[in-house]
Amino acid sequence: MITDLALRWLVTLLFAAAVAECGYSLTRHRHSARSVVGHLLHLIMSVAMIVMAWPFGMEVPNIPPMVFFVVAALWYLGVVVATRIGWRTPLLGLYHSAMMGAMAWMYAVMDGTLLPGTTPMMPMAMSDSDDMSTAGMDMSSSHDGHAMSSTGWVSVANTAIVIGFGVAALWWLYRYLVARQSDPGGRSLLRHAGTLCQAFMAAGMAIMFSVM
Amino acid sequence: MSQTVDPLPLGDPDPATPTTQPTGARIPTTPTTWVRLRPLVMRLHFYGGMLAGPFLLIAAVTGLLYTFTPQLDPIVFRDELKVDQVGDAPLPMSEQIARAMAAHPEGEVTSIRPPSAPDETTQVVMAAPDVPTDYSRTVFVDPYKGEVRGALTTYGQWLPIRAWFDEFHRNLHLGEFGRNYSELAASWMWVVALGGLALWIGYRSRTKKLRRLAVPDREKSGRTRTLSWHGSVGLLVVAGLLGLSITGLTWSRYAGESISDLRTSLSWTTPSVTTVLSGETPSDTGASHHDSGAGPAATDALTPEQALRGVDRVLTTADTAGLQRPMWLYPPTAAGEGWRVEENKRRAPTRSDAITVDPGSGQITDRVDFASWPLIAKMTNWTIDMHMGILFGIVNQIVLALLMVGLITVIIRGYIMWWQRRPTRHRGLPRAPRRGALSELKPIEALVLIVVIAAIGWYVPLFGLSLGAFVVIDAAVGLLRPRQSRSAPTQAA
Numbered sequence: 092m093i094t095d096l097a098l099r100w101l102v103t104l105l106f107a108a109a110v111a112e113c114g115y116s117l118t119r120h121r122h123s124a125r126s127v128v129g130h131l132l133h134l135i136m137s138v139a140m141i142v143m144a145w146p147f148g149m150e151v152p153n154i155p156p157m158v159f160f161v162v163a164a165l166w167y168l169g170v171v172v173a174t175r176i177g178w179r180t181p182l183l184g185l186y187h188s189a190m191m192g193a194m195a196w197m198y199a200v201m202d203g204t205l206l207p208g209t210t211p212m213m214p215m216a217m218s219d220s221d222d223m224s225t226a227g228m229d230m231s232s233s234h235d236g237h238a239m240s241s242t243g244w245v246s247v248a249n250t251a252i253v254i255g256f257g258v259a260a261l262w263w264l265y266r267y268l269v270a271r272q273s274d275p276g277g278r279s280l281l282r283h284a285g286t287l288c289q290a291f292m293a294a295g296m297a298i299m300f301s302v303m
Numbered sequence: 304m305s306q307t308v309d310p311l312p313l314g315d316p317d318p319a320t321p322t323t324q325p326t327g328a329r330i331p332t333t334p335t336t337w338v339r340l341r342p343l344v345m346r347l348h349f350y351g352g353m354l355a356g357p358f359l360l361i362a363a364v365t366g367l368l369y370t371f372t373p374q375l376d377p378i379v380f381r382d383e384l385k386v387d388q389v390g391d392a393p394l395p396m397s398e399q400i401a402r403a404m405a406a407h408p409e410g411e412v413t414s415i416r417p418p419s420a421p422d423e424t425t426q427v428v429m430a431a432p433d434v435p436t437d438y439s440r441t442v443f444v445d446p447y448k449g450e451v452r453g454a455l456t457t458y459g460q461w462l463p464i465r466a467w468f469d470e471f472h473r474n475l476h477l478g479e480f481g482r483n484y485s486e487l488a489a490s491w492m493w494v495v496a497l498g499g500l501a502l503w504i505g506y507r508s509r510t511k512k513l514r515r516l517a518v519p520d521r522e523k524s525g526r527t528r529t530l531s532w533h534g535s536v537g538l539l540v541v542a543g544l545l546g547l548s549i550t551g552l553t554w555s556r557y558a559g560e561s562i563s564d565l566r567t568s569l570s571w572t573t574p575s576v577t578t579v580l581s582g583e584t585p586s587d588t589g590a591s592h593h594d595s596g597a598g599p600a601a602t603d604a605l606t607p608e609q610a611l612r613g614v615d616r617v618l619t620t621a622d623t624a625g626l627q628r629p630m631w632l633y634p635p636t637a638a639g640e641g642w643r644v645e646e647n648k649r650r651a652p653t654r655s656d657a658i659t660v661d662p663g664s665g666q667i668t669d670r671v672d673f674a675s676w677p678l679i680a681k682m683t684n685w686t687i688d689m690h691m692g693i694l695f696g697i698v699n700q701i702v703l704a705l706l707m708v709g710l711i712t713v714i715i716r717g718y719i720m721w722w723q724r725r726p727t728r729h730r731g732l733p734r735a736p737r738r739g740a741l742s743e744l745k746p747i748e749a750l751v752l753i754v755v756i757a758a759i760g761w762y763v764p765l766f767g768l769s770l771g772a773f774v775v776i777d778a779a780v781g782l783l784r785p786r787q788s789r790s791a792p793t794q795a796a
Contacts, residue, residue, distance in 0.1 A: 261750065268746035280778050
């Protein structure tokens with residue numbers, strides 16, 4: 092969970108917008124089966140991130156969602172490998188795969204026992220200590236009664252993910268602005284809301300990883 | 304998409320210098336940065352002004368009232384502040400404090416202000432259970448007779464009248480919730496002021512009247528005249544408003560926290576003496592009285608007699624060390640601490656030297672002179688004192704009062720200008736700057752702007768939240784409006 096209340100709400104709003112857009116798009120537009128799966132994956136991912144940001148998210152087990160998002164990442168990879176039809180570029184598919192992979196990574200890091208280099212560190216009762224408060228994200232888990240330290244290579248990877256999704260957020264936002272300006276009929280917000288929500292999701296991911 | 308020039312000028316077109324292209328004229332295909340930026344600045348200035356206007360108006364009116372208070376306190380509270388007759392020699396400070404404590408046994412002495420002039424009383428400031436949070440009970444003692452001349456509820460150095468208006472300006476006497484009003488006003492004031500400045504310069508430049516930036520068009524009428532007064536008075540007060548906005552934010556609840564963190568990270572904080580005596584190890588080692596409002600740990604708590612021990616020696620040391628009055632003496636709050644003595648002359652030339660004195664030996668154990676403060680810390684103090692009308696005395700008060708009057712007229716004229724744009728042929732609200740201003744910018748410009756505004760919004764939360772709420776509402780209106788127009792095509796005809 093995110094301990095900073097303002098940041099928690101910000102992340103919640105970013106992903107709530109993504110949930111709303113995915114839901115709207117799924118119910119109002121006709122999609123191919125692949126597109127439906129893509130929308131559903133992003134919707135589930137956004138809900139998972141909202142849950143993760145709040146204290147009650149600590150009650151959710153880590154392993155099942157981690158496995159789910161590993162499968163989701165592989166699904167996107169499979170789509171990229173199998174066909175490029177429906178995808179603007181393979182890079183886009185790889186990006187979505189990376190995003191799902193990052194979700195799986197986050198659950199693995201939170202678990203504290205799955206990744207080499209991550210160590211169960213402190214009992215839950217100490218989660219309010221100074222060390223944890225500086226992090227901004229309380230990763231103490233209720234199931235195993237411990238939090239873990241993300242040091243060494245895990246921290247490096249997390250930093251890389253923060254930078255990656257930070258850049259991605261800017262890139263999606265830029266794409267959104269370009270799309271609105273280059274589309275004479277595109278002044279309607281909903282027309283390019285998908286791109287905007289990609290920016291929101293990338294920003295939310297960057298924030299979540301930055302406070303890990 | 305072709306770029307278009309915003310067809311709505313800031314004011315009514317000046318007949319002498321038409322700003323609109325004649326029919327059939329080509330619209331420039333490569334508009335300047337300002338032409339692209341202007342619609343967005345216009346929207347920010349307009350909606351920011353509309354939103355923050357009422358709060359700014361309240362802040363301006365309460366601030367104007369506040370500027371008059373420094374002259375009221377000495378008149379109303381003359382009996383407390385002055386002695387009837389100047390005696391030969393003052394009583395020892397310890398005896399004066401004892402008289403104050405005897406008269407008000409409910410209080411615990413937190414600071415003492417010795418007289419700054421022969422006819423002034425000694426002020427003994429106490430924490431008391433029956434005074435509101437952040438307030439104190441100040442007992443006024445005749446230093447020659449030891450007579451207690453009265454007790455007042457004070458806020459810092461402020462006597463009741465000034466304290467009342469101070470709180471009125473800060474939070475309208477609505478407590479923590481009320482602080483949001485002044486923070487919202489301060490958060491938007493610099494945005495609205497800078498936007499207005501840019502628009503005004505752009506308008507004067509477009510109408511080829513750059514030399515008349517600070518002069519209103521008295522010969523005009525209607526909205527053009529209102530605009531010229533709004534702009535020229537705004538120009539005259541803009542620098543002062545920016546200063547007030549920044550200093551106001553330093554006191555605010557949320558943005559103030561960001562500024563405080565920034566000052567700490569850049570070592571811009573106000574230096575203070577350490578009250579811990581050498582060789583002592585109290586529980587709160589290193590803490591100064593600035594941080595000790597909550598009091599020491601129970602195990603180290605001092606009795607009033609222990610805390611006030613040696614006050615006469617401390618005062619003598621402070622006088623000998625060259626500290627000048629007005630000065631404030633702060634007794635130790637825990638074992639192993641010394642007295643902190645601070646000059647507090649806030650009127651230019653300011654004096655804020657501070658020392659720590661060991662009450663046992665009378666030795667100075669730490670000293671921080673105002674001259675050694677970082678420039679930013681000095682600047683912070685000076686600008687805050689300017690905001691409060693203290694630094695330059697009556698001149699400062701007059702300037703502040705003029706600024707407030709200017710701001711009030713600018714706000715009122717802003718609303719008048721809006722009203723003057725109302726439809727004349729049918730009922731309805733006046734026109735507002737049109738939506739889609741962000742799309743006038745190049746994508747990269749818009750991106751940079753969004754990132755900058757988001758960062759500012761994070762560190763100035765009430766600005767960010769209110770702007771975010773506006774964007775959401777604006778987007779919702781944008782989604783609904785086309786449907787409304789489609790559903791009522793005959794209305795447009």
